[in-house]
Amino acid sequence: MIPYGRQDISSADVEAVVDVLRSDFLTQGPMVPRFEETLARTVDAPEAVAFSSATAALHIACLALGLGPSDRLWTVPNTFVASANCGLYCGATVDFVDINAKTRNMDVEALASKLEAAERDGTLPKVVAPVDFAGTSADLAAIRRLADRHGFRILEDASHAVGGYYQNRPIGSCEFADVTVFSFHPVKIVTTGEGGAATTRSAEIAHRMRLLRNHGISRDPADMTAVPEGAWYYEQVMLGFNYRMTDIQAALGVRQFDRLAEFVARRQTIAARYHEGLAGLPVIRQFVPEGTLSALHLYVIELDQTVRRTRAEVFAAMRASGIGVNVHYIPVHLQPWYRALGFSRGDFPAAEKYYDFALTLPIHPNLSVDQQDYVMERLSYALEA
Structure with a gap:
């Protein structure tokens, strides 16, 4: 059977994973930060945060953007269910905006019309999550103009789109989005086996995402309520999750980005x-x-x-x-x-x-x-x- 999509694993990819398996760290070692730096440099974004999956990244990005039970998230129907489910995970109400028949991405005119009605009704979304379907960016500049007018945050689901460009800028640079999420599932452009990441230009959002992916735990005294008792000391400063990427996955991802x-x-x-x-x-x-x-x-x-x-x-x-x-x-x-x-x-x-x-x-x-x-x-x- 000729598959519709398939990973391409080189001998260098295999060697990178084997090197980690023989190292001192399999999970929280040096490779995840290296992967994050590689991604950030590739898409020209100041911050990149790696996760166990793109679904985890979408969930945490929603939380970092302040989405909660009294809020609304809008996305498109033409996507995988995770683009909508991430809003439900936060207790928010989820709604959809129809697609443009030509681009198959979010219809900006439909979004504008829906926003005007929502403003009259007092039901504006806190987060709008356009999807870069098949690797083609949504019209982020137009959506940003609407965001500035109506006060919502933009969570770009670019799970299909690493390596693509919008207005001649790398997708993920966050010129227009508050957060951009990528997937590294085996059928995607590059793979970490399973994994995801989020990029942003906000150091504050990146910091919140890093805390939330790691149980809400911090070893940084600036986050703590008490003076650290010693080098072992940490505090849980918020309710988080175990959404970490492993060094094994990250090593594969770093090598994949070479290609x-x-x-x-x-x-x-x-x-x-x-x-x-x-x-x-x-x-x-x-x-x-x-x-x-x-x-x-x-x-x-x-x-x-x-x-x-x-x-x-x-x-x-x-x-x-x-x-x-x-x-x-x-x-x-x-x-x-x-x-x-x-x-x-x-x-x-x-x-x-x-x-x-x-x-x-x-x-x-x-x-x-x-x-x-x-x-x-x-x-x-x-x-x-």
């Missing part, structure tokens, strides 16, 4: 071949605005409504041909948990229509030319059958 530019360039090459090879087929691809470089975590097409076969039939035909196509994403508001909160089909029509016709094709650094040609050949057959 970030190579990984993104390879994905760009594959995408360009798809653009050319699929040009005559009844499919629609994601629009990438000028000044934006997609990291291309995913290559997602939509079947044109003139296609006689259903998406399910095309999906089944591709899988039967040994091609691991997938679908990203089932709109979050249609999941049973969110339906029970009052959401239903028809609430966010652009996201729902996109989902009905979406299909994710394989894209990863080790996808060969022959494999890609086979994917395009079988897709053409599946669409015409």
Whole structure:
């Protein structure tokens, strides 16, 4: 089966992990700070904080931004459930903003309209979490203008997007977002096996995130209520969690970042071949605005409504041909948990229509030319059958 995504692990990656396994530290050693420094330097952000997963990073970022039970978080339906669940973890109310049909990211006009209604009703969000779908940045500058007007914080879910650019600046630099979160799951651009991180320009937010990922415990006298009794002394100064990344994961991540530019360039090459090879087929691809470089975590097409076969039939035909196509994403508001909160089909029509016709094709650094040609050949057959 040709997978839709797959990690690329080099001998240098393996050696880096083995070196940690033979060292004195497996968890809280020197590699996590080194990974954080590498990420911060790569995306040109002053602060980077590593976590056990991107979900953990989203949760802690929400807490660090002050999200609580009386607050609201808005995100998009076209995402993995973690983008919304992080608000529920904090006891907040979660709502959604529909997507733009071309970019598949948060529709800024829909957001502006929803904010105006919320301001009249006294129901403005504390946090808005746009998602950089498939590696293409949301329109953060426009969202920042709305944030300045309405007073919400921006939590950019860039789980798909490390190595991408927005307005010719690295995604994660936090030029417009208060916090940006990345994922390093094996199918993402670079991997730590499992892991995530958050970047920010705020030293205060970064400090809160570091405390919250480590049980709320500090060894810094500046955080304490008492004079330290000795070198062993620590205090729990807030209620936190065990969301730490290990040195094993971080060592893999540091080496993976050596090849970030190579990984993104390879994905760009594959995408360009798809653009050319699929040009005559009844499919629609994601629009990438000028000044934006997609990291291309995913290559997602939509079947044109003139296609006689259903998406399910095309999906089944591709899988039967040994091609691991997938679908990203089932709109979050249609999941049973969110339906029970009052959401239903028809609430966010652009996201729902996109989902009905979406299909994710394989894209990863080790996808060969022959494999890609086979994917395009079988897709053409599946669409015409």
